Amino acid sequence: MTAFRKPPHSIGDSTLLRIGASLVRPDPAGCPLGRALRARALVKAPGRLPAKPVEDFSFKPFFALLDAVEHGGRSLVEAAADPANFRRCTPVHVAWASEAARHYLTARTEQEAARGAANQSPLLPVAPAWVAGSKKLAQPDARGVTQYERTVWGRGYASQDGRVREIWIPSLGTVKRDRPAVEIAAVAHVLLTGAPSLTPFGAPSTPLPGPHVRPERIRVIGVGLADGRTETLADWTAEETEQRYLRAEVAASMADLADATEARPSADCVRCVGLPDCVALPRVPGLLGVAATPRKRRSLSVSDLRAYGTCAEQYHATRVLKLRDGRTESAAIRRGRAVDAWLNERHADPARGSCRAVPLPEHLPGLTADEQYEALAMLHQHRAHCPFDGLADHETVEPLSLIHIV
Ligand code: SF4
Ligand SMILES: [Zn+2]
Structure with a gap:
């Protein structure tokens, strides 16, 4: 049990520890500290959130x-x-x-x-x-909690x-x-x-x-x-x-x-109350040409921007609300998933060799015969851009999934 330290830029009562059952779902890609902070349900950022336009x-x-x-x-x-x-x-x-x-x-x-x-x-x-x-404790315990x-x-x-x-x-x-x-x-x-x-x-x-x-x-x-x-x-x-x-x-x-202290940038950063104080998260000022950090954050990928460019309402439905038609999965999504799966496995190889140097598969699982051609063509294209190409021995590979743009 370790004493909890509230991030300096946050306010609110840290003596309540509230753990929703979904928080115990293991998430190797998540941030342990971010989740510990989320469990301090009354700790928040100062100021009021602006009303949601939508x-x-x-x-x-x-x-x-x-x-x-x-x-x-x-x-x-x-x-x-x-x-x-x-x-x-x-x-x-x-x-x-x-x-x-x-x-x-x-x-x-x-x-x-x-x-x-x-x-x-x-x-x-x-x-x-x-x-x-638990019933409310008269004094905070070693974790600094009076109510679980x-x-x-x-x-x-x-x-x-x-x-x-x-x-x-x-x-x-x-x-x-x-x-x-x-x-x-x-x-x-x-x-x-x-x-x-x-x-x-x-x-x-x-x-x-x-x-x-x-x-x-x-x-x-x-x-x-x-x-x-x-x-x-x-x-x-x-x-x-x-x-x-x-x-x-x-x-x-x-x-x-509750006791986690390790910070690991991930999707958890979007709602993390500790973000203004977090040193684990790389910052890239001005990347989007946004002058100030808005109080309401969102995560944004290149695909999000592409979707927004096509249709703002569709972006909101599919990327923000995540409403997809569960009955049909488009061929493009299936293809992307099959290509992703192969590349992820390939890039996880500890030898870290470039995809240029390995034979490509003749077919990918989960795709129909008609869908194979385009998927395999994507892998061929990837070969020319594989980030492992020419990697020097002293270089380390770190997947970076999230940055904070200030
Ligand atoms: S900002 Fe991100 S990396 Fe930092 S503690 Fe919060 S969730 Fe973890
Ligand atoms: Zn590659």
Whole structure:
């Protein structure tokens, strides 16, 4: 356990440690320190964020629609006719959210019908979030924390008697099938031990007055919003949930997360409160001709700029909101992915030889016969530009995925 040091340019209370279950998902490309900072949920940058000109949180209107239906007693048609559920959303975002809500609610209805047919008690929407954690300590511990919270993200359901708790975790496209055991165990354990709580923005959670029934059955469901397909990630008794929590070493993962000090520039920098003080992140003043660092940051790649140049609204839909049609993957994306995969494997070779010196494959996996020609032509072109060409022995290779432009 190590004492936490708040970045000098940040403000707010660092005695609350809030770990969402998704934060324990291992991410070798992420920044350990950035995640430790994210877990200090009340530490923030000074000043107010300017109002968003356009909604950039993909799930916002989808959750607004479901809240109106599941907690407000409205039909989806009524909810979708209410502009208040789509504040600052682009037409594409509105259309996506309505379609996603329809898929989701259809899947919920089907599951409830199946439960009824199997003589199982119905599961009803639960509005308060389940939050697990400690009682507030009188003094900060060695980590500088007085209150621990473990949270989950998704939509909660429970049987009338409280013995079954279930959460549905939505994904933008198809259902996410690769959630690691540690994350699923973390989610299930919050459902098992958490109290229904109020979770006001920018403040510690407050448990609602009890008594609360300890559940006997915990269910975790993944759902893909592109088609409403679901996958049962956990359907465990209370005892099994405890065992899985121990076996997956969730507590140790959370402790590692809370105590991390290593800074590694990555996608985490975009929302990192420690960025103004971070020395690990290379800075390139004026690269984009932007005079000052805006308070709201975004990550930007060459492909993003290209997409923006083609169509600003399409850029927003596909690059910011990440709304893609999960049913069809264009040939260009498939081709790019196959070429990327080959190059990544090739460049990971410790010998660091240029692609000029190695034979190229005759076909790439995952592509149809018609798609091979263009993909292989891309590899041929790459040969002329391989960054490993002529690399001297003393040079080191460091993939640089993110820079901060000030
Ligand atoms: S700015 Fe980036 S590298 Fe620095 S601590 Fe934050 S996430 Fe890590
Ligand atoms: Zn190469």
